[in-house]
Amino acid sequence: MEGMIEVNCDVCGSEDSIELLALLGSAYHECKQCGLIYAKWIADNYEDINDQAFAAEIEDYAAKVDIKKKRYQKKLVPDPSQAPYTFIYTEKCAHTMRPCGSSAR
Numbered sequence: 001m002e003g004m005i006e007v008n009c010d011v012c013g014s015e016d017s018i019e020l021l022a023l024l025g026s027a028y029h030e031c032k033q034c035g036l037i038y039a040k041w042i043a044d045n046y047e048d049i050n051d052q053a054f055a056a057e058i059e060d061y062a063a064k065v066d067i068k069k070k071r072y073q074k075k076l077v078p079d080p081s082q083a084p085y086t087f088i089y090t091e092k093c094a095h096t097m098r099p100c101g102s103s104a105r
């Protein structure tokens with residue numbers, strides 16, 4: 001098949017398999033040695049496809065991390081009970097807007 005390569009079982013390396021389903025120019029096979037079900041034919045440039053997909057996912061993930069970090073930083077206040085370790089933070093109480101567990105005056 002053009003643009004595709006035939007691969008053996010990813011787990012045991014056996015080429016002895018049974019075709020279960022042919023789909024979109026590939027086919028799912030079940031390995032006769034270990035039972036793994038895998039795509040027998042994959043795109044010959046699968047590493048490029050994986051790299052592009054990974055780069056897109058990591059960029060999307062990094063954007064979400066920044067948004068969540070800003071959101072949670074707004075909810076955090078220094079915890080006076082941990083002084084002088086002021087880098088330890090606790091979440092604000094929803095009612096008093098003070099660190100949870102501190103007495104409201």
Ligand SMILES: [Zn+2]
Nearest residue numbers: 009012031034
């Ligand atoms: Zn196998």
